[in-house]
Amino acid sequence: MSKPKLLWLQSITCNGNTHSFFNLQNFDALMRAFDVLYHPLLETPYGLEDIYTKKLACDVLILEGAFKSRGYKKFGKETYALAKEYSKRAKHTITMGSCATFGGVFKEAQEHTIAGFCFNKEQKRSTYKHYINTLISLPGCPAHPKWLAYVLEMILQEREIEVDEFYRPIEIFAYTAHAGCVRNEYFEWKIDVKNYGEKEGCLFYENGCRGPFTNANCNKMLWNDISSKTRVGTPCFGCTEPSFPQRNLFFTKTNMGIPANMPFGIPARAYLSVTGVAKSFRIKRFTQPLMEYKK
Amino acid sequence: MPRKLKKAIKKESILQTALTLFSVKGFHKTTIPDIAKRLGMSSGNLYNYFGSKDELAKEIIKYTSDYLGDKIRKVNEQDISSKEKIRKIVELYFAMTLEKPEMIEYFLRVYLSHREVFLNGCEGMICVSGFITEIMIFFSEGVQKEELRDQDFFSAFGLFMGYLGGMAFLHGEAILEKPLEEYVEDVATNIYTALKA
Numbered sequence: 001m002s003k004p005k006l007l008w009l010q011s012i013t014c015n016g017n018t019h020s021f022f023n024l025q026n027f028d029a030l031m032r033a034f035d036v037l038y039h040p041l042l043e044t045p046y047g048l049e050d051i052y053t054k055k056l057a058c059d060v061l062i063l064e065g066a067f068k069s070r071g072y073k074k075f076g077k078e079t080y081a082l083a084k085e086y087s088k089r090a091k092h093t094i095t096m097g098s099c100a101t102f103g104g105v106f107k108e109a110q111e112h113t114i115a116g117f118c119f120n121k122e123q124k125r126s127t128y129k130h131y132i133n134t135l136i137s138l139p140g141c142p143a144h145p146k147w148l149a150y151v152l153e154m155i156l157q158e159r160e161i162e163v164d165e166f167y168r169p170i171e172i173f174a175y176t177a178h179a180g181c182v183r184n185e186y187f188e189w190k191i192d193v194k195n196y197g198e199k200e201g202c203l204f205y206e207n208g209c210r211g212p213f214t215n216a217n218c219n220k221m222l223w224n225d226i227s228s229k230t231r232v233g234t235p236c237f238g239c240t241e242p243s244f245p246q247r248n249l250f251f252t253k254t255n256m257g258i259p260a261n262m263p264f265g266i267p268a269r270a271y272l273s274v275t276g277v278a279k280s281f282r283i284k285r286f287t288q289p290l291m292e293y294k295k
Numbered sequence: 296m297p298r299k300l301k302k303a304i305k306k307e308s309i310l311q312t313a314l315t316l317f318s319v320k321g322f323h324k325t326t327i328p329d330i331a332k333r334l335g336m337s338s339g340n341l342y343n344y345f346g347s348k349d350e351l352a353k354e355i356i357k358y359t360s361d362y363l364g365d366k367i368r369k370v371n372e373q374d375i376s377s378k379e380k381i382r383k384i385v386e387l388y389f390a391m392t393l394e395k396p397e398m399i400e401y402f403l404r405v406y407l408s409h410r411e412v413f414l415n416g417c418e419g420m421i422c423v424s425g426f427i428t429e430i431m432i433f434f435s436e437g438v439q440k441e442e443l444r445d446q447d448f449f450s451a452f453g454l455f456m457g458y459l460g461g462m463a464f465l466h467g468e469a470i471l472e473k474p475l476e477e478y479v480e481d482v483a484t485n486i487y488t489a490l491k492a
């Protein structure tokens with residue numbers, strides 16, 4: 001049986017998702033299962049000019065980077081038009097990273113002309129209806145290497161991938177970045193870190209953490225198998241959501257001291273009742289470094 | 296009538312009676328036999344509902360807080376401006392002061408004056424979260440809609456509820472020169488002026 005043909009096409013990008021994917025532990029083994037026609041950083045049978053000027057057949061198209069409708073040309077051809085042509089022929093189109101999915105960081109430069117392949121932030125683009133049947137979104141800045149590995153493995157096994165409203169696989173994105181956070185006890189009792197880099201304390205109220213309302217499994221499927229933003233003391237920036245990037249990343253927006261965003265699926269009334277009660281207690285174990293507690 | 300419902304109604308009548316006696320006679324001067332007598336029941340039977348006078352005191356503050364919270368919630372759920380909501384909250388608070396003075400009296404004279412009774416089990420916001428949660432929702436939605444100015448929660452809360460409590464106190468002491476309801480307009484305008492964006 002012939003291997004599925006894979007083509008990795010870049011648009012306006014920083015290469016971040018490519019480098020993220022290169023950190024996959026079983027990268028070589030997984031790539032051997034595909035016939036990689038082109039990748040900008042790998043040695044491949046075709047070059048950039050070939051993919052712009054020839055009509056190659058491909059099964060899996062991976063898009064990296066944001067798209068400009070007009071004015072981003074190579075070899076006389078608009079990259080966006082090229083991506084649409086390949087996507088029409090491909091059995092699967094994967095938008096790898098927030099830029100290819102929603103517009104991401106590059107959209108900030110030219111808000112009105114740069115967007116994702118099928119989404120412009122949370123809005124559907126005109127391309128949406130033409131390409132949606134084969135689309136898989138893997139937003140993230142960058143996307144986790146194992147997210148792409150999961151999608152490629154599912155494709156190899158010809159298994160169906162269930163997706164959410166932004167075509168993100170629910171097996172990855174039904175979780176929040178908050179799930180599995182080692183600071184959860186501090187979130188429950190509403191005890192925030194006081195300074196950057198502290199190992200203990202919640203990052204939600206003081207440091208801008210968006211974990212409770214960000215769909216991603218970063219604290220379940222760890223980065224490099226060992227860590228995550230919140231584990232090292234950096235708040236989740238919500239990089240898998242269409243609203244990414246926010247301004248003031250280390251700042252939690254509040255309205256009269258009440259968080260402007262509630263954790264997913266939790267009504268404000270329920271959240272405020274519970275937190276009001278939690279804050280009424282002083283839990284000694286959480287007022288000092290954990291290792292000091294029994295000394 | 297189902298037994299559960301019957302019990303709930305009885306419980307509420309005990310709360311209401313104890314609330315009245317506590318706020319009129321004072322917390323320490325009111326005994327469980329006084330409350331039982333007023334209800335025409337035995338003290339022993341009353342203890343089936345509430346284990347102690349302190350427990351009753353804590354249940355009452357939750358009961359009054361939820362009563363006020365439910366009323367504010369109905370205002371919160373209306374599609375009107377923050378300015379109109381302030382007026383409605385002032386109105387309902389003053390109406391409660393007139394119709395259920397024992398609730399306000401209880402809050403001022405029992406809950407705020409006998410903290411030792413509430414230390415264990417009513418710490419912080421635990422027993423008053425019913426209405427504080429609604430005030431939080433009112434404030435945060437007001438700021439979200441850019442009708443109210445963003446500030447620390449308690450600086451706004453103190454201004455709003457402290458002011459209303461103060462007016463209820465002045466009314467209770469018969470110091471106000473006009474009927475309480477005639478102050479609605481000015482009080483609501485003052486609160487809105489202080490909190491608006």
